[in-house]
Amino acid sequence: MRPIHLSRSLFVLACLGAFAPAHADTVIDNANGYTLNSKNELVRFASLAFDDKGRIIAVGGANEVAAKAKNARHIDVQGKTVLPGLIDAHGHVFGLGEMLTQLDLSTSAKLADAVKAAGDYARANPGQAWLRGGGWNQEIWKLGRFPTAAELDGAVKDRPIWLARVDGHAGWGNSRVLQLAGITKDTPDPVGGKIVRDANGNPTGVLIDSAQDLVTRVMPKQTEAEARRVLDRSLQQIAKMGLTSVHDAGIDAGNDRLYRDYADNKKLTTRVYGMIGDVGKDFDELSKKGPLKTYANDVYALRAVKLYSDGALGSRGAALIEPYSDEPKSHGLLFRKSPDIYGLMEKAMRKGYQVNVHAIGDAGNRQILDGYKKLVGGTATGPLRHRMEHAQVVTMEDIARFKEIGIVPSMQPTHATSDMNMAEDRVGPKRIKGAYAWRTFLKQGSKIACGSDFPVESPNPFYGIHAAVTRQDASGKPAGGWYANEAMTLKEAFRCFTLDAAYAGQQENSLGSLETGKWADFIVIDQDLFKMPAKDIHKTVVLQTWVGGQQVFGAK
CATH class of the missing domain: 2.30.40.10 (Urease, subunit C, domain 1)
Incomplete structure (x- = not known):
């Protein structure tokens, strides 16, 4: 060549x-x-x-x-x-940079590999007061359970080490982390979260969803210099992957300041469509002048809000209408009661922001669809193209409501091929028919905005196009594709990473x-x-x- x-x-x-x-x-x-x-x-x-x-x-x-x-x-x-x-309609730019600069456990094939890697990383970084990393997946390890603090203590005992699960919806820490966070047998589960415990009620070292806040609030705050290093690494990787635009799913005021600075100094080498994380203090500050539709020749926009309905399927935090097939006592977690989440959605809508809500389980999706049904007409915000981020497990009747209400399904094809080792175990043979259901959405006329959810998955969009078309992993498994009836054509997959992703960001007239x-x-x-x-x-x-x-x- x-x-x-x-x-x-x-x-x-x-x-x-x-x-x-x-x-x-x-x-x-x-x-x-x-x-x-x-x-x-x-x-x-x-x-x-x-x-x-x-x-x-x-x-x-x-x-x-x-x-x-x-x-x-x-x-x-x-x-x-x-x-x-190519456009990634759902990623985490700073999260990717952090993964590239911290301990990466995404290739660990078994628990022992992860523990050894943690010890090696600690020895290689003697000056770090807190050791950070992520990418682990207990399903790949075939543990049948979550890892424990005691197992991590075997590698790192003198310093706190905190490792995010691959989906970001659970974290694993050693005993030092639990001590610093003040987590004991008597610590109650926070709303929208769970402290994993042993048979005696003692915390084991894994925290799910909002319970992770108990740890993150005692971590040292990231400095601006560290944030710049993280952003630089992420932008380099994004450009290498052929992504010219990314929808950053959940940014704060500090991220916004850096994006504007990079845009002003022509250092923002991918276009960023920003979603403000939640509607709290940062939203109040950033929304004073309303949505930022374009900045620095369309390099940056901040006109959406990211909210959460539930957790993730792998950690059984996704909210299901009926119990988990492999854990009949659990329905997962809805993070907020419906009136509360609807209030947050309405606050953003009234300010003129597109509302993009993370919803993975069928109960989470239903809760948010009900909210959109209730709010979109009254706020006259249908033209903002509100979105459901992930739309991963949805009842067949609720899939039709996406089109009826005008909600964009923002989906990540590689989630299907990463989750196929456990998804049907979680939801059973009936509910799986409405899971990762791209063909069903496309057939009714929905525009799917495709992304990766990096760093949960690789930011490589060709992995996503491959998964969308074949419903197989990189090794060609399973033969014929996993529920291949829901696959996309190549043209459809190409469109969902270009024009339809641009449409979901209200940018199809200039990008895609x-x-x-x-x-x-x-x-x-x-x-x-x-x-x-x-x-x-x-x-x-x-x-x-x-x-x-x-x-x-x-x-x-």
């Missing part, structure tokens, strides 16, 4: 991973280009031109485009495939496709996405990433 030619200036830019000023119109030549248009048609193109402000001025054949950009510089991509930049007048957000990849075997989609490698006509990543 011949390397793509880059000018010296572009090579330097790729290495820096930052914006540089554009000077003239630019034409991308000799492209094997694909984009959707506003009619949902898959369009081919050979050339793409954009102006010095990063707006597309022509897309099509070489001669046609050259005629509209006569004095442009030309970049030959030598027949490589060019696609619109390569059309005249839109931003020149695009990627160059090593394979033809629309001709390669579906089983190999996850192997796709991004060679270049461009945002607003400026290259922010180039493979070495």
Whole structure:
């Protein structure tokens, strides 16, 4: 494979991973280009031109485009495939950066691996007062239970170590953590949370959902320098993955200040559509002037709110209407009573914000659908395209209500292939029919906004497209796909990571496709996405990433 030619200036830019000023119109030549248009048609193109402000001025054949950009510089991509930049409609930018700078347990195959990694990390970081990390999954370890503080004490006893579960809805700490947080046999479970206990009622070291707040409130606060390092690492990884826009699902005032600063200084190398986490003190501060629809040439927006209905399926925190099939005494957890969560939703709506609520279990989804039904009309906020984040396990009758009320299902395809080892155990053969039900949603006309929920899953969007199309993991299991009747076509999966993700952020007129007048957000990849075997989609490698006509990543 011949390397793509880059000018010296572009090579330097790729290495820096930052914006540089554009000077003239630019034409991308000799492209094997694909984009959707506003009619949902898959369009081919050979050339793409954009102006010095990063707006597309022509897309099509070489001669046609050259005629509209006569004095442009030309970049030959030598027949490589060019696609619109991909959009992750649900990620956690700072969480990704933290995972990249802390202990990562996502590859630990068994409990012993995780314990050893914790000990190694502690020895390698003697100056850290608190040791942090995450990514563990007791389902992969085949424990049949959660890990314990005593097991973690075997690796780290002198300092607190706190490790988030892969979904972020549970945390595992050693005995020092429990001591510092003041968690004892007499500590009550907080509303919306659970302290996992042994047969004698003693805390075992794992805290679920809001119970984690007992620990996080005694942790040292992150410094701005640390936050900047975290954001830098995350942005580098995001650009490498070919993501040109991310919907950040839950930010605070400090995150907002950094985003604006990075945007002002042309360091924000992906577009960020921000969701304010909850409607408390930070919301009151950030919403004084109302939603921020666009900032710094559409690099940043802050016009949504993120709320939570329930927990996650893996930790049995997702709220179910009927008990868990594998734990008949538990229904999971609704975080708030309906009047309370509806009050929060209405507060955000009255201020003009899109409301995006995390709901995984069928009870969680039903509670929030009832709230949307009650509130959307009265607040006249239907045009804001309120969303359900995850919409993971939904009754068949409630799926229809998404379309009726006008709620966007914001879903993560890799959740299905990550959860298939336990999901049916949790909910049984009947409820699983409404779980990860992409085809059912699409058939009724819902637009699915696809994402990954990184760092819960990899931020690589080609993993998501692969999962959406095959319903299989990277090893090709299970044969034929897991409940393959709910799979997407390749075109649908491509759309849910482009135009429909942009639609969910109210940005489809400027992002999501390569059309005249839109931003020149695009990627160059090593394979033809629309001709390669579906089983190999996850192997796709991004060679270049461009945002607003400026290259922010180039493979070495």
